[in-house]
Amino acid sequence: MSNHTRRDFLKLSGAAVTASAFGGLIQGCAKKDTNSKKWGGFKYAMCNESMRELPWEQQCEIIAAAGYKGVEIASFTLVKDGVLELTQADRKRLLKAMKDNGLECAGLHWLLAPPPKGLHFTTPDQAVRKKTVSYLDALIDFCADLEGEMMIFGSPKQRNTQGISVEEAKKYFAEGLAAVANHAQQRGVKVLIEHLDHTQTDVVNTLAEAKAIVDEVNHPSIQMMFDFHNTADETEPFDVLIKRFYDSCCHVHVQEMDGKHLGMGNAVNDFVKAFQFLKDVGYDRWISLEVFDFTPGGKVIGEESMKVLKQIEAKLT
Numbered sequence: 001m002s003n004h005t006r007r008d009f010l011k012l013s014g015a016a017v018t019a020s021a022f023g024g025l026i027q028g029c030a031k032k033d034t035n036s037k038k039w040g041g042f043k044y045a046m047c048n049e050s051m052r053e054l055p056w057e058q059q060c061e062i063i064a065a066a067g068y069k070g071v072e073i074a075s076f077t078l079v080k081d082g083v084l085e086l087t088q089a090d091r092k093r094l095l096k097a098m099k100d101n102g103l104e105c106a107g108l109h110w111l112l113a114p115p116p117k118g119l120h121f122t123t124p125d126q127a128v129r130k131k132t133v134s135y136l137d138a139l140i141d142f143c144a145d146l147e148g149e150m151m152i153f154g155s156p157k158q159r160n161t162q163g164i165s166v167e168e169a170k171k172y173f174a175e176g177l178a179a180v181a182n183h184a185q186q187r188g189v190k191v192l193i194e195h196l197d198h199t200q201t202d203v204v205n206t207l208a209e210a211k212a213i214v215d216e217v218n219h220p221s222i223q224m225m226f227d228f229h230n231t232a233d234e235t236e237p238f239d240v241l242i243k244r245f246y247d248s249c250c251h252v253h254v255q256e257m258d259g260k261h262l263g264m265g266n267a268v269n270d271f272v273k274a275f276q277f278l279k280d281v282g283y284d285r286w287i288s289l290e291v292f293d294f295t296p297g298g299k300v301i302g303e304e305s306m307k308v309l310k311q312i313e314a315k316l317t
Contacts, residue, residue: 029190029223029250029285042278044309045070045106045288051298052077056094059298060101066302070106071098072152072288074113075142082116082135083142091145098146106286107150107251108143109194111136112158121155121176122169122203123162132158133176136191137183144187150251150286151184152225153177154194156201169203174216184221192225192250197232205233207245214248227253227290228271239273252278252287254309259292261301262308272315279316 046068051059056078063071075083078094086094098105112119112132119132143151153159161169177191184191193210204210210224226242226249234241242249256265278287289305296304 029248039279039282040284042275042287042309042313043070043284044068044306045072045104045286046302046305047072047074047109047288047290048298049074049077049110050291050294050301054298057097057100060097060103062299063302064101064103066299067306068289068302069102070104070286070288072106072286072290073108073146073148074110075108075139076110076113076115079115082138084138086142088145091142095146105143105146105148106288107148107152108139109152109154109290111139111151111153112155120158120162122159122164122172124164124168124172125162129172129176133179136176136180140180140184140187140189140191143189149189150225151189151191152194152251152253153191154196156196156203159203160201161203166202170209170213173203174213177213177222178217178219181217181219181221185219190221190223190250192223194225194227194230194253196230199232200230207231207234207241211245211248223250224248225251225253228267228274229253229255229257229259229290237273238271239277242274243277246277246281250285252283252285253290254287254305255289255291261291261293261296262289262305268308268311272312275312276316 044067046063046066048059048071051062060071079085112121116135118128119135120128121132123129139151159169159173180191193204193213195204195207195210198205204213207224214222214224224245226245228238231238231241254262254267254271256262256267258265291301
């Protein structure tokens with residue numbers, strides 16, 4: 001497992017987004033009208049975390065050579081103190097390396113994993129929440145500067161309850177997301193709530209809980225995503241779940257159910273029905289590989305997982 005195992009005031013006056021303020025603006029992330037344009041196939045990305053020790057340019061080369069079209073960036077792998085240290089020149093260099101390899105930025109994840117230290121989104125400490133919301137704003141700018149559109153809000157350790165009830169933590173979660181929603185919209189970025197099972201966090205363990213917060217914030221820039229690995233607390237099959245929550249799911253994570261790269265388990269069979277649904281509805285957003293066992297190295301992880309993704313595709317009708 002990674003050393004960073006599944007981890008971790010609000011400007012309510014004028015910044016919090018209410019249902020009345022944004023009534024009717026909710027937009028589903030994925031299109032179901034496959035007749036509007038010809039579906040171009042699945043679009044795969046790979047997280048850079050398994051190659052964090054390599055120069056950024058080399059990471060991009062490996063990801064592109066394995067057949068991926070996007071990079072999902074764990075921003076903590078690129079900084080010493082936080083993304084504010086990355087100048088516009090730094091950001092242009094990162095973007096150029098992606099483009100030189102035919103890659104796009106699929107977005108960011110591990111948003112609040114240190115550095116910087118001391119962030120927490122649902123703490124009862126108002127000052128810490130304010131600092132954390134401010135950093136999320138900075139991440140929105142970083143994502144937009146790299147031409148990314150999606151920010152995956154997992155960060156289990158930075159959203160766990162801290163001496164408060166789960167419901168109170170969810171309230172702070174929703175308020176914090178509402179506080180950045182307008183900024184995200186202005187920069188063309190969506191912040192996506194990631195459902196994480198109870199072994200990782202005690203706040204938002206199911207897709208239904210994620211959807212409840214999406215509905216509460218009621219803003220087009222606050223949505224959710226689907227992660228096969230994080231469905232341990234669900235009771236329905238993958239394809240049923242993704243169909244039910246599809247309208248709000250802007251992004252998909254894949255890996256084996258134990259967190260290893262594709263090919264080390266039974267994803268090649270178990271994920272087929274869900275992929276068939278995505279194909280049937282013309283899903284045209286990212287399917288991103290995120291693993292937690294980096295032992296084989298990024299090159300092997302990327303190449304072997306791509307083989308499995310193509311095997312899954314071959315089984316679709």
